[in-house]
Structures are given as C-alpha cells and as structure tokens.
Amino acid sequence: MKLAFTVKQEKLFPVMDERFARTEKFLIYDTDGSRGFKEISNKEARESQQGAGVHAASLMIEQGIDCVITGTCGPKARKALEAAGITIHLTAKKSPAEALKEALSQCQADQYE
Amino acid sequence: MRTITVLSGKGGTGKTTLSASLVELSRRCIAVDCDTGASNLHLLLQSRTMSNEDLYLGSTAQRDDSACISCGACRKSCAFHAAGEPIDTSLCQGCGVCTLVCPVDAVKLVNRYDGIWKRSETENGMMFHADMVPGAESSGKLVTLLKHHAYAYAQKHQYSLTICDGPPGIGCPVIASITGSSEVVLVTEPTEAAFADIQRIIELVENFSIPMYVCINRWDIWKEMTCRIEAYCRKHSVPVLGKIRYDPGIREALNSGMSPVRADIPSRNDVIHIYTALIQ
Numbered sequence: 001m002k003l004a005f006t007v008k009q010e011k012l013f014p015v016m017d018e019r020f021a022r023t024e025k026f027l028i029y030d031t032d033g034s035r036g037f038k039e040i041s042n043k044e045a046r047e048s049q050q051g052a053g054v055h056a057a058s059l060m061i062e063q064g065i066d067c068v069i070t071g072t073c074g075p076k077a078r079k080a081l082e083a084a085g086i087t088i089h090l091t092a093k094k095s096p097a098e099a100l101k102e103a104l105s106q107c108q109a110d111q112y113e
Numbered sequence: 114m115r116t117i118t119v120l121s122g123k124g125g126t127g128k129t130t131l132s133a134s135l136v137e138l139s140r141r142c143i144a145v146d147c148d149t150g151a152s153n154l155h156l157l158l159q160s161r162t163m164s165n166e167d168l169y170l171g172s173t174a175q176r177d178d179s180a181c182i183s184c185g186a187c188r189k190s191c192a193f194h195a196a197g198e199p200i201d202t203s204l205c206q207g208c209g210v211c212t213l214v215c216p217v218d219a220v221k222l223v224n225r226y227d228g229i230w231k232r233s234e235t236e237n238g239m240m241f242h243a244d245m246v247p248g249a250e251s252s253g254k255l256v257t258l259l260k261h262h263a264y265a266y267a268q269k270h271q272y273s274l275t276i277c278d279g280p281p282g283i284g285c286p287v288i289a290s291i292t293g294s295s296e297v298v299l300v301t302e303p304t305e306a307a308f309a310d311i312q313r314i315i316e317l318v319e320n321f322s323i324p325m326y327v328c329i330n331r332w333d334i335w336k337e338m339t340c341r342i343e344a345y346c347r348k349h350s351v352p353v354l355g356k357i358r359y360d361p362g363i364r365e366a367l368n369s370g371m372s373p374v375r376a377d378i379p380s381r382n383d384v385i386h387i388y389t390a391l392i393q
Contacts, residue, residue, distance in 0.1 A: 074292075
C-alpha cells in the first residue's frame with residue numbers, strides 16, 4: 001500500500017502540513033517492497049491560482065497512492081480522491097511517524113469491524 | 114495558536130465590520146485581510162505600513178513585435194479576446210494557448226504584476242493585507258501567502274490569536290481562508306440571499322470538521338427570516354453566537370473610519386456579547 005503524507009520542511013525534518021492542496025510536498029511511504037520514503041514536490045498545485053485541490057489530487061492518482069494522510073481537504077479534492085478510490089485519513093498529528101501510527105491502527109480497527 | 118476566520122457566503126453582511134470589532138476587542142492579535150478582492154479592513158483599523166512586497170501571482174502573455182509575423186494565429190485561438198494588437202493584459206488569463214499556436218515563437222508567458230502585500234502596524238498588533246491593482250483577481254494562492262507570513266510573524270512574536278477577515282463566496286480564496294483555522298464565524302443577515310448563501314457556506318465548512326458559529330447581523334429587520342435562519346442552524350448543529358440589532362449608528366461609525374465598538378451606540382453591546390461568547 002502506498003501512503004502519501006502532506007509535509008513541509010521544518011529545519012532538518014519534515015513535519016505534517018495541515019493543508020492537502022497547497023502542501024509543500026508529499027512524503028510517500030510504500031508499505032510493501034523497499035519500505036523506503038520518497039519525497040515529491042507539490043509545486044504545480046501549490047503555485048496554481050485556482051483549483052489547487054484538484055491538481056494535487058491528480059498528482060496522487062498519477063503516483064498510484066492508496067491513502068492520503070493530511071490535516072484538511074477541500075470538497076473538490078475529496079471528491080476527486082474518492083472517485084479514484086483513494087482513502088483520506090485526516091489527522092492533527094505533527095510528526096509523520098505519529099500520523100502513520102494513527103492511520104495504521106485506524107486501518108486495523110476498520111478491518112476488525 | 115487560535116485562528117478565527119470570519120466568513121459569510123454573501124457579501125456585504127458585515128464580515129469586515131465584525132472582524133475589525135473582534136480585533137479591537139481582543140486588544141492584541143494578528144489581523145489578516147483575506148478578502149483581497151475588496152480589501153478594506155485597513156480602513157477600519159488605523160494602521161501604518163511597515164513593509165510591502167510586490168506580488169507576481171499569475172502570468173500574462175507578452176508578444177515580441179520584432180519576431181511577430183502578424184499571422185493572427187494567437188488572436189484566433191484566444192478564448193478571452195486578449196491577443197489583439199497589442200495584447201490586452203486585463204483580459205489575458207495566462208492560459209498560454211497563444212504560445213502554443215504561434216508559428217514563430219513570438220509570444221511567451223511572463224509573470225504578471227498584481228499589486229503588493231503589506232505588513233501594517235495597528236493599535237492592536239500586526240495586520241497582513243494586500244493591495245491589488247484594479248482588475249487583479251484574488252486567489253487561494255494569495256490568501257495562502259498572506260496567512261503564511263502572518264503565522265510566521267505570530268510565532269516569532271508570541272501572538273496567541275489570529276483573526277482573518279474572509280472573502281465572500283465559497284470558492285478557492287474562501288477554502289484557503291478556512292484551511293488552518295481553529296474556528297469559523299459566519300456572519301449572515303435576515304434576507305433571502307444571505308440565507309441561501311449561508312446554507313452553502315455551512316455545507317462547505319462541514320467538509321473541514323472545524324467548529325463554526327453563526328452571527329445574525331441586523332436581525333430585527335425581518336424577524337421571521339431570523340427565526341428561519343436559527344431553525345436551520347439548529348438542524349445543522351451550528352450554534353448561533355449572537356445577534357446584532359439594526360443600528361444606523363454602525364453606518365455612522367464606519368463612515369468616520371471606526372469599528373462599531375469604538376462608538377457609543379446600542380449595538381456595541383451586541384458585538385461585545387458575541388466576542389465574549391466566542392472567546393470563552
């Protein structure tokens with residue numbers, strides 16, 4: 001499963017960016033395979049005057065993301081992500097690691113239900 | 114840090130008036146004028162500009178006349194009728210179709226000057242606002258930029274409250290204003306148009322799971338409609354923070370460049386009541 005976190009750089013470490021559409025960049029984590037982290041820039045959506053949410057959502061679709069972990073997400077971006085079968089996990093956590101833990105435990109809880 | 118964003122859906126319901134009042138009642142906060150299309154918070158909060166910076170937000174087409182062969186390809190393909198002789202930058206949307214159809218590469222996109230953003234000092238703290246050139250469009254990008262600078266300043270100077278005067282509507286600049294807010298205050302009035310628009314904005318804010326409150330301005334001009342708005346809010350579990358009576362004194366205060374809380378008028382108490390309900 002490919003997870004995308006909305007993050008911004010704070011000194012040395014990436015911290016969660018609460019915005020989806022105009023996030024600085026995405027931190028992508030693949031739970032299968034290499035388990036490595038990869039960063040991709042969100043420059044195009046961030047710089048767009050209008051429709052940033054839809055831009056960012058199409059980037060997620062291009063990247064084959066399964067789950068987006070972010071703070072807030074606008075209605076059009078949500079629609080686009082949901083239409084592509086991407087789940088959205090909203091979090092208030094500051095560090096991506098904590099947000100990941102939260103998202104994974106939520107996923108497991110959902111499976112047991 | 115707490116961020117309170119004032120929105121309404123419909124324009125002219127009293128967002129800026131309420132925002133300016135909240136800023137003055139708070140005594141110390143960061144004020145952000147997110148309504149960059151009709152920026153006027155600075156008219157009510159006496160301010161002194163500390164710094165300003167040019168804004169280049171969009172792009173516009175520019176034609177190199179020495180290379181142009183006057184084939185008319187750009188004029189024919191421009192959906193906005195901007196690629197005339199010369200290019201009308203007020204019509205150009207920066208889509209770039211002219212750069213694609215030009216056979217001799219005489220047209221290119223360049224950054225468009227949209228105005229300036231300012232950091233101004235008020236009696237109650239710093240204010241961040243933009244001064245756009247006529248015709249320049251407000252955008253989510255600009256609102257995000259203003260809020261970014263405001264938050265950085267707030268963090269550095271230990272502010273605990275930010276008040277954003279939001280734009281009307283439910284579009285991109287509104288969504289950019291809501292993002293990162295801890296609470297949203299919706300200002301409405303008992304008119305058909307305002308009631309229709311508050312429903313749309315409540316629906317929008319519900320997407321963000323951010324607490325929201327409603328204030329009914331000029332509530333006594335049509336009491337029946339006020340009841341309908343209150344019933345709608347109850348149904349959607351949106352608390353009504355308070356109601357502001359119709360008071361010609363507000364208009365007089367605004368005309369002399371004051372927020373209503375500075376004037377000795379009956380509606381002043383209504384605004385104070387809303388502030389108290391909001392802050393506690």
